Amino acid sequence: xxxxxxxxxxxxxxxxxxxxxxxxxxxxxxxxxxVQQRVLPRYRAALVVSAVVCGIAAYHYFRIFASFKAAxxxxxxxxxxxxxQAVGDSFNEGYRYIDWLLTVPLLLLxxxxxxxxxxxxxxxxxxxxxxxxxxxxxxxYPGEVSDSNGIRFVxxxxxxxxxxxxxxxxxxxxxxxxxRQPEAVRRTVSRMRVLLLATWGVYPLAYALPLLGLDGxxxxxxxxxxxxxxxxxxxxxxGLLIYRIARVKSFADDPAFAATEGHDESGQPEPTxxxxxxxxxxx
Amino acid sequence: xxxxxxxxxxxxxxxxxxxxxxxxxxxxxxxxxxVQQRVLPRYRAALVVSAVVCGIAAYHYFRIFASFKAAxxxxxxxxxxxxxQAVGDSFNEGYRYIDWLLTVPLLLLxxxxxxxxxxxxxxxxxxxxxxxxxxxxxxxYPGEVSDSNGIRFVxxxxxxxxxxxxxxxxxxxxxxxxxRQPEAVRRTVSRMRVLLLATWGVYPLAYALPLLGLDGxxxxxxxxxxxxxxxxxxxxxxGLLIYRIARVKSFADDPAFAATEGHDESGQPEPTxxxxxxxxxxx
Numbered sequence: 001x002x003x004x005x006x007x008x009x010x011x012x013x014x015x016x017x018x019x020x021x022x023x024x025x026x027x028x029x030x031x032x033x034x035v036q037q038r039v040l041p042r043y044r045a046a047l048v049v050s051a052v053v054c055g056i057a058a059y060h061y062f063r064i065f066a067s068f069k070a071a072x073x074x075x076x077x078x079x080x081x082x083x084x085q086a087v088g089d090s091f092n093e094g095y096r097y098i099d100w101l102l103t104v105p106l107l108l109l110x111x112x113x114x115x116x117x118x119x120x121x122x123x124x125x126x127x128x129x130x131x132x133x134x135x136x137x138x139x140x141y142p143g144e145v146s147d148s149n150g151i152r153f154v155x156x157x158x159x160x161x162x163x164x165x166x167x168x169x170x171x172x173x174x175x176x177x178x179x180r181q182p183e184a185v186r187r188t189v190s191r192m193r194v195l196l197l198a199t200w201g202v203y204p205l206a207y208a209l210p211l212l213g214l215d216g217x218x219x220x221x222x223x224x225x226x227x228x229x230x231x232x233x234x235x236x237x238x239g240l241l242i243y244r245i246a247r248v249k250s251f252a253d254d255p256a257f258a259a260t261e262g263h264d265e266s267g268q269p270e271p272t273x274x275x276x277x278x279x280x281x282x283x
Numbered sequence: 284x285x286x287x288x289x290x291x292x293x294x295x296x297x298x299x300x301x302x303x304x305x306x307x308x309x310x311x312x313x314x315x316x317x318v319q320q321r322v323l324p325r326y327r328a329a330l331v332v333s334a335v336v337c338g339i340a341a342y343h344y345f346r347i348f349a350s351f352k353a354a355x356x357x358x359x360x361x362x363x364x365x366x367x368q369a370v371g372d373s374f375n376e377g378y379r380y381i382d383w384l385l386t387v388p389l390l391l392l393x394x395x396x397x398x399x400x401x402x403x404x405x406x407x408x409x410x411x412x413x414x415x416x417x418x419x420x421x422x423x424y425p426g427e428v429s430d431s432n433g434i435r436f437v438x439x440x441x442x443x444x445x446x447x448x449x450x451x452x453x454x455x456x457x458x459x460x461x462x463r464q465p466e467a468v469r470r471t472v473s474r475m476r477v478l479l480l481a482t483w484g485v486y487p488l489a490y491a492l493p494l495l496g497l498d499g500x501x502x503x504x505x506x507x508x509x510x511x512x513x514x515x516x517x518x519x520x521x522g523l524l525i526y527r528i529a530r531v532k533s534f535a536d537d538p539a540f541a542a543t544e545g546h547d548e549s550g551q552p553e554p555t556x557x558x559x560x561x562x563x564x565x566x
Contacts, residue, residue, distance in 0.1 A: 012375070012377060012428075015375065015377070016375070016377040016378070016380075016381055019343075019346060019377075019378065019381055020381045020384070020385070022342070023339050023342055023343065023381065023382070023385060024385065026342065027335045027338055027339050027342075027385075030335065030338060031331060031332075031335050034316060034319075034331045034334070035327075035328070035331060037324070037327075038324065038327065038328070073371055074371050075370065075371060076370070076371070077368050077369075077370050078285055078287075078354070078368035078369070078373050079354065079368075079369070079370075079371050079372045079373030080285075080373055260324055260325075261324050261325055262323070262324070262325030262399060263325075
């Protein structure tokens with residue numbers, strides 16, 4: 001629930017964190033579009049999806065930023081003082097849920113697409129992961145906007161069920177499909193799943209803050225901070241790890257491409273002095 | 284601390300400098316993205332990161348500009364007169380710190396990546412430089428937003444410790460890794476370190492102005508001018524020097540590429556009249 005007032009420090013914290021998320025998502029999106037040529041064509045779709053996810057997040061954070069700015073006002077000269085809720089404008093938490101409804105299925109799509117599994121395995125993973133992700137977000141929303149802790153609790157539990165199912169698919173089913181992947185890819189996928197678990201875990205914690213009797217201004221600021229930082233890790237950092245997987249797999253698939261990029265097959269850059277010959281011959 | 288009022292000249296100075304920074308960063312970012320093809324693929328990551336840094340800075344300066352414009356108002360007809368702090372809006376110094384939190388680690392990343400050192404040396408430099416840079420910015424912020432000179436001083440000193448560590452890594456550790464680099468690269472790296480020291484040195488000076496008893500409007504304008512000019516040198520000019528290093532190294536690595544670009548191996552442009560033959564043969 002939106003607090004009646006925020007201190008200057010609380011207002012500044014949310015304000016600056018929201019701007020940080022905009023910058024992080026926007027420029028990660030631009031970066032991921034710019035480095036397309038640095039992976040083989042078959043991995044570019046995963047990079048484009050990652051860029052789209054960060055772009056969608058940047059758009060929603062522009063909206064969230066404007067909504068937050070309009071929702072609180074201060075009468076102090078120089079704008080240094082207590083902020084209270086504005087008349088006629090409220091903070092719209094719905095932007096976050098619309099964002100997640102679009103981006104969370106895409107995040108799972110990125111992970112499956114970059115692995116370039118066999119078409120049958122890929123389809124089988126996606127038809128289970130994408131509906132589960134959509135259900136997870138849709139079930140969280142009624143609890144988020146409700147002022148009743150009972151309703152918040154019930155929908156929180158309902159939303160956790162598809163979340164647990166997604167973890168099952170990623171940690172059990174996906175593992176079976178990784179046998180033929182290069183060692184470096186297996187390691188990175190393991191790290192990504194841990195990142196996914198750790199950052200996605202922040203969302204239910206932030207969601208549960210009002211249930212823990214921690215309502216009020218600091219709980220609300222904590223929730224906004226938690227959602228913001230989790231969004232940076234789960235989208236921007238995650239997208240950069242997808243790029244890393246795509247690079248490693250590109251080098252493993254095509255030694256000539258690895259040489260042009262100044263890497264040997266294992267993905268290690270060669271010493272500069274030894275480079276000229278293979279680079280020239282690879283052209 | 285934000286001054287209660289600014290003269291017309293002071294207001295105009297900050298206003299125009301902020302606009303200058305936007306133009307410099309935005310078009311340097313576009314330039315660096317446009318010249319990708321003019322270096323070998325292995326150096327393009329450094330150029331993209333340089334462009335992203337300038338892009339992030341441009342975004343934050345748009346925000347800083349809007350924040351500055353909203354923070355001061357004048358009652359004079361035609362807007363020529365003394366500016367005083369606005370009701371309900373303040374200048375947000377936090378944008379600078381969020382910008383630096385994202386860009387300073389990336390600036391160090393650019394420098395290390397463009398040198399294309401062996402993967403082990405590269406990782407060893409980055410795991411020390413990036414956390415130190417993040418710590419340096421994070422420790423500066425509490426002092427910057429505090430109205431107490433004591434707190435400003437303490438966090439200023441704390442923030443200086445990681446800064447000195449970064450200088451140690453760049454001037455001592457990095458030097459050991461430059462043996463195998465071409466002479467022209469060694470020279471440019473030396474120049475970049477001096478640029479880095481000179482421009483990064485402006486930030487602590489601007490930060491310390493209030494400690495020197497120079498509070499008030501002119502000290503505040505001086506601080507904004509110092510930060511703005513330092514940001515142009517440390518991001519845009521620095522990015523262009525990264526491009527120069529990438530060019531020189533591309534020519535040294537691949538004579539055929541150098542010929543296509545109309546340069547001999549040493550990176551010296553050949554006289555125009557002799558160019559057509561080798562360029563044509565390299566195509």
